[in-house]
Amino acid sequence: MSFRNFAIGLTVSFGLAWFSVVVLPFFKLRELSPVSFEEGVDPKSGIYFPKTTGRVVDGARVYAENGCYQCHTQVARPTYAGNDLKRDGFAGLKADPDRGDTRRESNPFDYVGLDFAQIGVTRNGPDLINLGRRLRATYGDEADEHLYRHLYDPRLDPAVASWSNCPSMKFLFEKKEIQGQVSDAALDVAVEDGFQIVPGPAAKALVSYLLSLQHDDVVPSSMNYAPVVPGNDG
Ligand code: HEC
Structure with a gap:
């Protein structure tokens, strides 16, 4: 084989893969156009385009900086690639108290406005x-407190996860030293007398x-790849 053929072969095999895995998805996903709800079919009308607030974007940066994506995914896989829809609470709630079955696969709009789609x-x-949603269903208004405790020390509650x-x-x-009253934001964790543990700005953004x-x-419905199929709601 001549060097020329070798170089062409190499470029084509890597180039094709690069083109289809990097270039094509980049151009397909970077400009998401809003999708409309269909009257009569969807429970809503108008345009679907979720927004992300600044504080959430800050929190997403803290998440990225600390490498959370190394161990945590953020994607409910399409059913052909896994059984996420059937996992308790992963892809929505099977019995949401307000809306019933909200399970669906992830779509590109789930990451709109963020610097990175942290699929993990x-x-x-x-x-x-x-x-x-999962934490609110379990802890209600104390979901943020639960998260602060988890971030502070995931092994705080040995019954839940000492491992x-x-x-x-x-x-x-x-x-912080307690001045007057203990802060509302103080964590219920062991700390020396006269002091309290309070979340800093990065922890607050991360929890948001x-x-x-x-x-x-x-x-x-045109985008819901996992509509509830009667008789198959396992
Ligand atoms: C080394 C791997 C690893 C990294 C890195 C990691 N986690 Fe975890 N995380 C786990 C494991 C394992 C669990 C399950 C055990 C538990 O609940 O503590 C978990 C559980 C959690 C839970 C509870 C989830 C639930 O469903 O109740 C949250 C929230 C969480 N991690 C957030 C984070 C955040 C935020 C970061 C980055 C700051 C992070 N994790 C980084 C391994 C990791």
Whole structure:
């Protein structure tokens, strides 16, 4: 084989893969055009285009900086690639108290407005795409407190996860002297007398972001790749 053929072969084999895995998806996904709800078919009308607030974007940066994506995915896989829809709370809630079955596969709009679509590298810890909804369903108004405690020390509650290898994010919290009353934001954790542990700005942004991870909004039926099929609601 001549060097010329070798070089062409090499370029074509790597070039094709690069083109279809990097270039094509980039151009297909970078300009998402809004999708309309269909009257009569969808429970809503108008245009579907979720927005992301600044604080959530800040939190997403803290998430990225701390490598959370190394162990946590944020994607409810299409059913042909996994059984996420059937996992409790992962892809929505099977019995949402307000809306009934909200399970669906992820779509590109789930990452709108963020610097990165943090779909994750491995699923070492649980998937987080529906974390906010899942925690609110379990802890109600105390979902944020639960998250702060988890971030401070994932092994705080041995009954839940003494084995957890989720890293502690203690450095996002501040130890402050109690001046007068204990702050409302103070964590219920052991600390020396006269002091309290309160979340710092990065911890607050991160918790806003984590709680914003909800996979339960109504999406146009044209985009809902996992509509509830009667008789197949397992
Ligand atoms: C080394 C792998 C690893 C990294 C890195 C990691 N986690 Fe985890 N995480 C886990 C594992 C394993 C669990 C399951 C055990 C538990 O609940 O503590 C978990 C659980 C969680 C939970 C509870 C999920 C639930 O469904 O209740 C949250 C929230 C969480 N991690 C957030 C984070 C955040 C935020 C970061 C980045 C600051 C992070 N994790 C980084 C491994 C990791």
